[in-house]
Amino acid sequence: MRRSESILKRPDFSFNRGVYKSMGFSDKDLEKPIIGIANTWSELVPGSYNLRAVADSVKRGIYAAGGTPVEFGVIGACDGTAQGNEGMRFILPSRDLIANDVEVMVQAHQLDGIVLLGSCDKIVPGLLMAAARLKLPAILLPGGPMQGGPVFDERASDLTTLSEGCGMVRAGTLEEEELYRMENTCGPGCGSCSFYGTANTMCALSEGLGITLPYGALIPAVYADRTRIAFETGEKIVDLVLQDITADQIINEKSLENAIRLLNATGGSTNGVLHLLAVAREAGIDSKVMTEKFKEIGMTTPLVAKVNPSSKYNMEDFHNSGGIPQVMKELEPLLNLDVMTVTGKTVGDNLKNHREGRVNREIIKTLEEPFSKFGGIAILEGNLSPEGCITKPSAIKPQMHVFTGTARVFDSEETAEEAILGGEIQPGNVVVIRYEGPKGGPGMREMYKAMKYLYGMGLAESTALITDGRFSGTNNGCFVGHISPEAAEGGPIAFIQDGDEITVDIPAQRITLHVTDETLKERKAGFVPPKPKYTSGYLGLYSKLAASASRGAVVELTD
Structure with a gap:
């Protein structure tokens, strides 16, 4: 019996049915799997700004697959706005609030499955912690990265260019007016920031964990493919509920090893260590075990991808070069290929379906000829x-x-x-x-x-x-x-x-x-x-x- 069925049976739970019906749901809606959509949309965070549209596409997918979507809001704060002021003290602690928020809504309403929508630094880890904790069918779907701005200092500009520019103004190597003009151009649209910072690192690691659909991490926010993968996510979550494939079958010691491998191979954010430790804790894995894995995997994983700030290429370039599936294909001999993913197939099965396109070898190298023999993170x-x-x-x-x-x-x-x-x-x-x-x-x-x-x-x-x-x-x-x-x-x-x-x-x-x-x-x-x-x-x-x-x-x- 599905979770939602247990609280919607007649006559004992007619009251619960009446609650849903007061909002316009029908008997047919209540016969289907009830799928939550935890949406961190706001007008404060660029990476969350498009999530209303993403949620609409997810809903269409859920309906098409025979489910009933129910959307609710979750907090999500912007690291960028909080940088260098008292607001930053609240950013990391918000991660636990996000996990708790999702847990409360899912458990209070006995939802059958959950789609987690988020793109940014502590939002994605908080959602991952919730997925690992709840042990029910779950898919995490980012809103996608933003595109880069005009070239500055030999690479596409981004929001951090303004902070670097501030130092240049103080050093007398940049005019103030040029800095102020960049405010209008270095963040050309919504999405998680266009560099490989914590936000995009955690989206990438979600895909590496298998809790996000292949290619779902890095499709830019403005691409039509973002809408299509949102629809596919809606369809897939219903499949996971019907097959009883739960998050704890996906987020486990083996998939976390894959995520650590990916973190090192791509030179991701140091915050990835902190967040994977937190996710592992929710999955019941001791932090000392995880620390040893970080040390061992870091020394046995070559650096095969370089993205801004490690190179001039941004996230759009990374995606167009094959993104996370291409990196995982390069790492295939080092990965745990038998781990289940939200496709309903294993990592190995997913990689068999990967079609290599035009790979820019200045962004993604091979396992035989990497950027360096050791990974991007060191303990x-x-x-x-x-x-x-x-x-x-x-x-x-x-x-x-x-x-x-x-x-x-x-x-x-x-x-x-x-x-x-x-x-x-x-x-x-x-x-x-x-x-x-x-x-x-x-x-x-x-x-x-x-x-x-x-x-x-x-x-x-x-x-x-x-x-x-x-x-x-x-x-x-x-x-x-x-x-x-x-x-x-x-x-x-x-x-x-x-x-x-x-x-x-x-x-x-x-x-x-x-x-x-x-x-x-x-x-x-x-x-x-x-x-x-x-x-x-x-x-x-x-x-x-x-x-x-x-x-x-x-x-x-x-x-």
Whole structure:
């Protein structure tokens, strides 16, 4: 018996039927599978702006396949708008709210299946967490990436060009009027941002997990194919309900290994690590197991795709070169091919149906001749980060893969940005930004602007930045984030002092603070955690319950 049937049987549940009928549903509608559409549409997020139209196409597909669609709204915040201000503290914590929101609506109404509509940075992970948690038929459908803007600095411009341009204005290499003109052109239409940041990384990983239809991740928002795949998604979710293919049959240890492989092979966002840890937790997989998988797979996966910010090519170029199916075809010998997907077929079966088109080998290489032998994500460990931290070799110049410098320490993102723009950072410095972790931030803000300002000031290839916060998927330069334990929990990053020597060694997978254990113990003596910045509201709750970044920075209930 379907879930919805159990609450719509006559006569005991005539009241429930009456509730539906008060909104115009008929007896025939209530005989069919009731399919939820969790829609994160809003007029605040470019990646969500087209989701009303996408939802309409999904509904048509559901009706055509013999189901009854019921749409409901879910929150979704914009990382871009929140960058560099208090709003960013709310972005990562919103991920748990999204998962909870979907869970509440699905369970309260005993829906038979769910289509999850979302495109952006924490929205997609939140939806994936819900799918893994609910264990019912589910498909995630993004709204698609936006197209790039006019060429600037030798590549198609995008919204992050404005932040880089701000640094150039401060450095005197760009006129203010040119920066202001770019506001009108670098984001030419809606969609998730046109570079391979966290938003498009998570959409790509959803396809890699098998919870999104093939090609569904990267079809640009304005393409007619986006409408067609939305209709197909509506049809397919009804099939999954009838076949009883549930999300837990799709999101499991093997499919997560495929997603980690894809993350590394494409040089995706470092946030992908945080989010896959959170999704794995919902699927019942321990974070320590996942961390070991990240370390192992990162060292055995070649980098076969490069997209902005790692190259001049944007998401539209990536899609037109074959997108995720083409990358997975290149990786086929390394993948778990027997994993079920939302097509009702395995990964291996899907790849047999992939028809290779015109592949741009400047974007997607082969397994035999990759961009590099190792993947785009690296886990570092050492006395500065006993629980591990994250960096992105594919976004770092090879000559910066080993970097030693002297610390310049800041206790907030804002003070670091003031110092960078004020000319206080010099070549050879390691900028340390702490108390920006899950609890200390709270909310683990992205140090996006700090890195962009270093780039704009001409310091991207002569400095490094380390933090217990996060980075945007579009950041490049020598950076290390997610340092755990965080400063607010007494991690070693709390005891760095100006002038200390720090080494980032990506090939050795090490990060080292060059002070003795005795010195660290002396500095730690008498350490008192700072008072919470928020003591009420959702951030007050999150700062109390947030897990370490090494466990996905999820809201974690303790005994």
